[in-house]
Amino acid sequence: MGPQPHGEHPKLPIPGVRNIIAVGSGKGGVGKSTIAVNLAISLAKLGHITGLLDADVYGPNVPLMMGIRATPHAIGQRIQPLSAHGVRLMSMAFLNPGDKPLVWRGPMLNSVIQQFLRNVDWGELDYLVIDLPPGTGDVQLTLVQTTPLTGAIVVTTPSDVSLEDARKAVNMFEQVRERVLGIVENMSYLEHNGERLYVFGKGGGAKTAELMKVPLLAEIPLDPQTREGGDNGHPIATAEPPTLQTTLFEALARKVVDSAREADARRRPTITVAE
Ligand SMILES: Nc1ncnc2c1ncn2[C@@H]1O[C@H](COP(=O)(O)OP(=O)(O)OP(=O)(O)O)[C@@H](O)[C@H]1O
Ligand SMILES: [Mg+2]
Numbered sequence: 001m002g003p004q005p006h007g008e009h010p011k012l013p014i015p016g017v018r019n020i021i022a023v024g025s026g027k028g029g030v031g032k033s034t035i036a037v038n039l040a041i042s043l044a045k046l047g048h049i050t051g052l053l054d055a056d057v058y059g060p061n062v063p064l065m066m067g068i069r070a071t072p073h074a075i076g077q078r079i080q081p082l083s084a085h086g087v088r089l090m091s092m093a094f095l096n097p098g099d100k101p102l103v104w105r106g107p108m109l110n111s112v113i114q115q116f117l118r119n120v121d122w123g124e125l126d127y128l129v130i131d132l133p134p135g136t137g138d139v140q141l142t143l144v145q146t147t148p149l150t151g152a153i154v155v156t157t158p159s160d161v162s163l164e165d166a167r168k169a170v171n172m173f174e175q176v177r178e179r180v181l182g183i184v185e186n187m188s189y190l191e192h193n194g195e196r197l198y199v200f201g202k203g204g205g206a207k208t209a210e211l212m213k214v215p216l217l218a219e220i221p222l223d224p225q226t227r228e229g230g231d232n233g234h235p236i237a238t239a240e241p242p243t244l245q246t247t248l249f250e251a252l253a254r255k256v257v258d259s260a261r262e263a264d265a266r267r268r269p270t271i272t273v274a275e
Contacts, residue, residue, distance in 0.1 A: 011145070011146060011147055011148040012118075012146065012147065012148075013147075013148055014117055014118060014122065014128070014147065016122060016123060016124045016125060017051070017122055017124075017125045017128045018125065018126050018127070018260075019125075019126060019127045019128070019150040019260045019263075020127075020128045020130065020147060020148070020149045020150055021039075021127060021128070021129050021130065021149070021150055021151060021152070021153065021181070021256060021260075022130045022132055022140075022143065022144070022149050022151075022152040022153070022173075022178075023035055023036040023039070023129060023130065023131055023132060023152070023153045023155060024132040024136075024140060024152055024153070024154055024155070024169050024172075024173070025132075025134055025135075025154060025155040025156060025162075025165070025166060025169055026134070026135060026136065026154075026156070026162070026164070026165020026166050026167070026168045026169040027134060027135075027156070027157075027161065027162045027165040027166070028134035028135070029134070030134075030155050030156055030157050030162055030186055030187070031155055031157070031186035031187060031220070032131055032132065032134070032155045033054075033056070033061045033062060033065060033131050033230075034065070034186070034226065034230050034235075035153070035155050035184055035186060035220070035252075036052060036062070036129050036130070036131035037052065037062060037065045037066060037131070037230070037235050037237075038226075038235050038236060038237040038245075038249040039129055039153075039237075039249060039252055039253055039256065040052040040087045040127070040129040041085045041086065041087055041235055041237035041238060041249075042237045042249045042250045042252065042253035043126070043127050043129070043253045043256065043257070044085070044086035044087050045086065045237070045250070045253075046250070046253055046254070046257065048126035048127050048257070049088075049123075049124060049125050049126045049127075050086070050087050050088070050125065050126065050127045050128075050129065051081060051087065051088040051089070051090075051122050051125045051127070051128045051129070052066075052087050052088070052089050052090075052128075052129045052130075052131065053089075053090050053091075053116055053117070053120075053128060053129070053130045053131070054089070054090065054091035054092065054093065054131050055113060055116065055130050055131060055132050055133065055139055055143060056092075056131055056132065056133040056139075057092045057102060057104055057109065057112060057113075057133070057139060058102070058104070058133055059133070060091045060092045060093035061093075061230075062089065062091045062093070062131055063089070063091050063093045063094060064093075064230075064231070064233065065229075065230045065231075065233065065235060066084040066085060066087070066089060066233060066235070067084060067085075067232070067233020067234060068082055068084040068089065068233070069093075069094075069097065070082055070094065071094060071095075071097075072090070072094050072095075075121065077119060078119060078120070078121040079115075079119055079120045079121065080120075080121050081120055081121065081122060082094065084233075085235065085237075085238055088122060088123070088125070090116055090120045092112070104138075106138060109138050109139060109142060110138075110142045113139060113142050113143055113146075114142075114146065117143075117146075117147060127256075127260070130143065135165075135169075136168055136169055136172040140172065141172075141176070144172075144173065144176045144178050145176055148178075149173075149178045149179070150179075150181075150259070150260050150263050151178065151179040151180060151181035151259060151260075151263065152169075152173040152178055152179070152180050152181060153180075153181050153182060153183075153184055153217065153256075154166050154169045154170050154173070154180060154182075154183050154184070154214075155183075155184045155186055156183060156184075156185060156186070156204070156205055156208065157185070157186055157187045157188075157200045157204075158185055158187070158188060158198070158200045158201040158202060158203065158204035158205055159200040159201050159204065160201070160204070162200075162204075163204045163205075163207075163208045166183065166208055167208060167211070167212060170183075170212045170214060179263065180212070180214045181214075181215070181217065181255075181256060181259045182209065182214050182215035182216060182217035182255070182259075183205050183208060183209045183212070183214060183215070183216050183217065184205075184216075184217050184218045184220065184252065185204065185205025185206070185216065185218070185219045185220070186220045187199065187200055187220070187221070187222045188200075188205065188219040188220060188221050188222075189202070189219075189221050189222065190221060190222040190223075191221060191223075196221075199222060205219060206219075215255075217252055217255050217256075218248055218249075218251065218252045218255075219248075220245065220248055220249075220252075221244075221245070221248075223236070223243075223244075223245050225239070225243060225245065226245050236249070237249045237250070
């Protein structure tokens with residue numbers, strides 16, 4: 001049975017959080033966390049108050065990528081998010097440091113996701129970016145069935161296997177009536193001696209976006225500095241002076257802001273003032 005668009009429980013907004021953007025993919029290792037981290041930092045650099053929830057409870061990578069290891073404290077029942085590069089952060093890795101894996105079963109998984117969304121003191125946020133685990137499993141469903149998103153971003157590489165799974169991810173969001181803001185093609189090409197090498201194939205993201213009738217939001221090249229930035233806690237979006245990659249992430253952030261404003265305008269009824 002597929003996901004139910006009209007579950008028994010209505011979707012509950014998170015008080016104070018204006019826009020929720022989920023970053024997902026059908027396949028693992030395509031760069032979701034890299035995109036989520038650099039998007040969140042770019043949104044913050046544009047002046048938006050931004051949070052980043054690492055919802056990958058199986059393999060949380062966001063703290064390493066954001067260069068922060070600490071234990072959040074609670075005030076009463078409310079967990080206080082940590083902060084790095086101008087972004088408020090929450091991740092399972094803060095609560096379970098080290099290499100011990102966590103095994104989650106259905107009800108526990110639902111409860112931990114709800115706690116991350118609703119028991120964390122996010123405060124007033126313009127954007128909450130959510131880094132999802134790979135695939136279309138329990139975490140993704142729990143989240144999209146209980147929380148209204150502004151929209152989802154589906155990350156893929158140009159290879160056929162990744163694209164096949166990206167289509168599944170787009171369908172999952174659409175089945176639960178969530179808007180897909182668009183596709184981000186990651187690892188699109190590698191620039192070498194002034195030439196572009198299409199390591200994983202060419203133009204797959206654009207073709208898939210056309211097929212699924214969603215925008216192609218960005219084509220992000222393979223870039224050693226981006227990988228290093230992820231490993232050393234200084235994501236490429238923070239680079240000074242900015243690199244090509246920094247500007248691509250800024251452009252992605254601006255598109256997300258435009259889509260959020262459009263969604264907002266659609267929600268608000270048009271008021272006609274009688275003369
Ligand atoms: N555009 C890029 N250029 C170079 N390296 C990249 C790029 N995007 C991602 N990477 C690197 O690829 C690896 C996988 O990326 P990442 O962890 O973001 O993928 P993911 O989709 O979140 O993976 P998972 O499914 O395991 O959560 C990381 O080492 C990351 O630094
Ligand atoms: Mg990840």
